[in-house]
Amino acid sequence: MRTVVTVTGKDKKGIIAKVCSFLAERGANIEDISQTIMGEYFAMIMIADVSESKKPLAELAKECHEMGKEIGMAIYMQHEDIFNAMHNI
Amino acid sequence: MFSNNDVLETIAMVEKEHLDIRTITMGLSLLPCIRDTAEETAQKVYDLVCKKAENIVKTASDLSAEYGVPIVNKRVSVTPVSLLCAGFPSKAPLIGKALDNAAKTLGIDFLGGYSALVQKSTADYEKIFIRTIPEVLASTERLCSSVNVGSSKTGINIEAVKMMGEVFKECAYLTKDKDGIGAAKLVVFCNAVEDNPFMAGAFHGVGEADTVVNVGVSGPGVVKRALEKIPDANLTEVAEMIKRTAFKITRAGQLIAQEASKRLNAQFGIVDLSLAPTPAMGDSVAHILEEMGIQTVGGHGTTCALALLNDAVKKGGVMASSRVGGLSGAFIPVSEDIGMITAAEKGAITLDKLEAMTCVCSVGLDMIAIPGDTPATTISAMIADEAAIGMINNKTTAVRIIPAIGKGVGDQVSFGGLLGRAPIMPVHACDSSKLINRGGNVPAPIHSFKN
Numbered sequence: 001m002r003t004v005v006t007v008t009g010k011d012k013k014g015i016i017a018k019v020c021s022f023l024a025e026r027g028a029n030i031e032d033i034s035q036t037i038m039g040e041y042f043a044m045i046m047i048a049d050v051s052e053s054k055k056p057l058a059e060l061a062k063e064c065h066e067m068g069k070e071i072g073m074a075i076y077m078q079h080e081d082i083f084n085a086m087h088n089i
Numbered sequence: 090m091f092s093n094n095d096v097l098e099t100i101a102m103v104e105k106e107h108l109d110i111r112t113i114t115m116g117l118s119l120l121p122c123i124r125d126t127a128e129e130t131a132q133k134v135y136d137l138v139c140k141k142a143e144n145i146v147k148t149a150s151d152l153s154a155e156y157g158v159p160i161v162n163k164r165v166s167v168t169p170v171s172l173l174c175a176g177f178p179s180k181a182p183l184i185g186k187a188l189d190n191a192a193k194t195l196g197i198d199f200l201g202g203y204s205a206l207v208q209k210s211t212a213d214y215e216k217i218f219i220r221t222i223p224e225v226l227a228s229t230e231r232l233c234s235s236v237n238v239g240s241s242k243t244g245i246n247i248e249a250v251k252m253m254g255e256v257f258k259e260c261a262y263l264t265k266d267k268d269g270i271g272a273a274k275l276v277v278f279c280n281a282v283e284d285n286p287f288m289a290g291a292f293h294g295v296g297e298a299d300t301v302v303n304v305g306v307s308g309p310g311v312v313k314r315a316l317e318k319i320p321d322a323n324l325t326e327v328a329e330m331i332k333r334t335a336f337k338i339t340r341a342g343q344l345i346a347q348e349a350s351k352r353l354n355a356q357f358g359i360v361d362l363s364l365a366p367t368p369a370m371g372d373s374v375a376h377i378l379e380e381m382g383i384q385t386v387g388g389h390g391t392t393c394a395l396a397l398l399n400d401a402v403k404k405g406g407v408m409a410s411s412r413v414g415g416l417s418g419a420f421i422p423v424s425e426d427i428g429m430i431t432a433a434e435k436g437a438i439t440l441d442k443l444e445a446m447t448c449v450c451s452v453g454l455d456m457i458a459i460p461g462d463t464p465a466t467t468i469s470a471m472i473a474d475e476a477a478i479g480m481i482n483n484k485t486t487a488v489r490i491i492p493a494i495g496k497g498v499g500d501q502v503s504f505g506g507l508l509g510r511a512p513i514m515p516v517h518a519c520d521s522s523k524l525i526n527r528g529g530n531v532p533a534p535i536h537s538f539k540n
Contacts, residue, residue, distance in 0.1 A: 004096055034093055045093050058154035076100060078157035085344040086337045087095040 001051050002031070002080045005064065009073035011042040019044070019075070022067055026060060027053035042073070047080070099337075103158055106314045107372040108338065110345050111307035111365045112162040113149050114286035115142050116293035116358060117300055119168040119202075127180030130173055131187035138165060138191035138200075141300055141355075146196045148352045158341055162507075165192065166291035166303075167202035171218040178217035182225045189229035199274075201291035203234040206281070209243040209530070211252070219249070222256050226271040227263035233274045233289035237281035239476040241483045245279065245531035250476065253277045254469030254525070258492050261461065265494035268502035272491040273424075273456065277472050279479030279486045284359050285415045290452075290487060301358035302350035303415060306342030306406075307365040308334075309374045312398075316380045327381060328401040335362065335405030343410045361415025362406030363451060364398070366426035368509035374398075374419050375428025386428055387438025395419060396449035416485055418451025424504065424511035425456055433512045440471075440514050448478050453487035458502045458511040461494035468492065470521035473531075481534055 007019055016035065023030060023046075032047040050060060061077040068075030102108035122133035142165050149160040167188065174181040185203050192200040203225060205215045222234050236253055239245035257277075261269030276290035283294020286303035293301070315334045319326060342360045350357035366374045375386040381394045399418045407413050421443065423429045432438040440457065447453045453475045459468075472488045479486030493502045493513050503510035 006096055006100055008097075008100075043093075043097070045096050056151070058151040061154045061157065074104070076157050079155045081344055082156040082158060082341060083091040083096055083099060085340040086099055087091040 001049065001057065003048050003050050003057065003077050004080050004083060005046040005048050005075065005077045007042070007044040007068065007073050007075050009042055011037055011040055012072075015042060015071065015073060016044065018071060022064070023048055026055060026063070028060070048077070100157075102308070102311050106308070107310035107369065108308045108341070109159040109161050110304060110342055111363070112164055112286050112305040113145065113160055113345070113349050114164040114166055114291055114303045114305070115145055115300065115353065115355060116166045116284065116297055116303055117141055117168070118293060118297065119173055120295070123173050125176075127174065127177045127183045131183040134173070134184055135187040135191050138167065138188065139194050142195050142197075144353060148349055152345055152348055156345065158345065160345065162199070163197045164286070164288060164291065165195070165197060165200045166286070166293045167200065168295060169204035169206055169292050170202055171205035171215050172295070174218060175214045178214040179221070181218050181221045182228070185221075185225040185229055185232055189232045192231040197231070199231050199233050199288040201233040201235065201288050202293060203232050204236060204292040206237045207246055207249045208237050208240040210246055211249050216252070219252055219256060222275065223259035223263050223271060226260050226274050233291070235276040235278055235281065235290045235292055237278045238472065239279035239480050239531070241280060241480050241537050242533055244533040245473065245476045245480055247473065247525065247530060248528050250472050251466070251469050251525050251528065253472055254465040254467070257468050257490060258465045261492040261494050268504060269491045269493055270504055270508070273489065273504060273508055275489065277488045279476035280484060282415060282485055286361050287363065287365065287416060289489065297358070298356040300355040302346060302353055302355045303358040303361065304342050304346035304349065305361040305363055305365065305415065306338050307363065308338040309364045309366050309377055310371045311338060312364065313371075313373070313377045313380050316377065324397060328397055331398060331401035332405035335402045336409045339406040339409035357412065359412045359414030360406070360410040362402055362410070362413055362417040363415065364402055364419040366420060366422065367507055368425055368427055368430070370427055373426045373428035374421060375426050375432060379428060385435060385437040386432045387442050391442065392445050392449055395421070395446050399450050416451045420452060420455065421446055421450050422455035423457045424502070424509040425507060426509075430510065430512070433514060440516060444474060444478070447475060447486055448482060452485055453479070455487065455489050456491070456508065456511060458491045458493050458513045459516050460497045460513055461492050462497070463492050463516050464520075464522065466520075466522035466525045467516060469525040471516070473525065477531065480531070
């Protein structure tokens with residue numbers, strides 16, 4: 001099952017390292033990353049496969065969001081189908 | 090595949106523009122619950138609702154977390170209760186109480202279907218049933234009621250219209266210490282639909298499957314933001330933008346509806362393509378109309394803007410969903426829309442303008458507070474006007490008005506939460522009782538004879 005992980009917020013050191021190791025610990029495999037800085041604003045979008053994670057997606061998504069709050073970033077993990085549904089015919 | 094901009098757009102819709110799935114409503118047939126006595130039937134009803142809908146709250150919470158889209162309400166609609174109680178109509182409140190208890194057990198905020206369908210005439214058992222509505226709405230918390238008093242095929246049952254004016258007043262009177270909230274849980278329809286997921290008018294039609302999931306989408310904030318980006322566009326372009334936005338919103342609803350019905354072991358019913366406001370800032374249908382170019386909603390041009398909006402929402406949504414139904418359009422409740430509340434406080438929007446707007450919106454006179462001393466026959470006459478609009482135009486119309494007992498113009502009622510607050514609007518003082526007291530039926534219009 002593929003998910004989209006978005007990380008947005010004010011740029012600071014170590015965001016990518018923190019997010020990637022957090023995902024790796026939970027058995028997620030990162031398939032794609034794109035990241036940009038706009039002024040002080042950091043935006044990263046990842047595709048992560050969570051098929052091998054032992055936790056259900058709902059729980060993983062909540063954990064990601066909580067971890068984001070700890071480091072002052074907005075982090076969402078969402079099933080990719082929501083984007084496929086809304087943006088593809 | 091989607092682009093990064095698509096991803097960020099969706100997230101902005103949720104974070105900043107109040108995109109949400111407004112309701113997942115499970116429709117349940119209660120016909121298998123009918124027994125010889127009211128007591129046995131009530132027990133069966135409670136058991137069936139609690140069993141079939143036991144996972145609705147958890148499923149909605151899981152889906153919301155997985156897809157990152159809030160699901161605001163979890164609800165249940167049931168077979169019109171009057172049909173279950175034809176043998177013991179005076180004991181219908183027992184079923185009502187059982188349904189309210191089931192809603193509490195499930196942890197859902199509303200359950201709809203304490204309803205009667207009397208569009209052509211009112212059978213004796215239905216007369217008794219309808220008279221139980223005020224007491225039941227006053228003594229329950231989460232139960233909603235609706236009565237269908239007319240249709241394009243049958244005309245309007247004026248006897249039922251007369252009765253419902255009285256029922257509205259009694260509902261308000263019995264709950265006068267709570268600003269008449271009983272009346273806010275009651276809807277009178279013309280052309281009621283059997284798969285509507287929205288409260289207070291949801292019930293589960295007899296032509297439906299045993300267990301169905303219907304989903305109502307929303308997102309007035311998303312539409313308003315989209316229009317803010319094209320301030321100088323002409324109305325053709327405005328309509329296109331609304332269509333495109335409605336398409337995206339509805340696709341999210343379709344996905345959630347399919348997934349929810351699978352997990353809840355129910356048939357996928359319909360997606361209701363509605364723009365449903367809440368009293369929150371940035372979640373207003375009135376503000377969309379103002380963004381289109383009306384200084385304050387209620388001004389001249391409002392009906393035109395609403396017609397364009399309503400139609401474009403349907404056109405965008407229809408292509409996005411495999412099964413569309415329910416009420417599908419823009420709702421214009423007064424107390425549940427911050428833009429409407431503001432306009433009503435300024436006196437910019439009146440009952441007469443709202444009535445005109447109901448000719449082109451999805452439903453009708455919704456969540457409007459009127460003076461408590463309004464005669465029941467005047468309320469009936471308002472219902473008759475709305476029913477006539479629905480009957481002639483082949484659309485659903487409804488009335489949900491709250492006579493504010495002990496209050497008058499200048500006061501307001503406040504229910505809190507999604508039901509919001511409403512300033513009391515003046516009604517015409519002239520007497521309409523003779524029309525209503527004539528009884529009989531308004532015959533079905535000539536264009537209903539299509540066979």
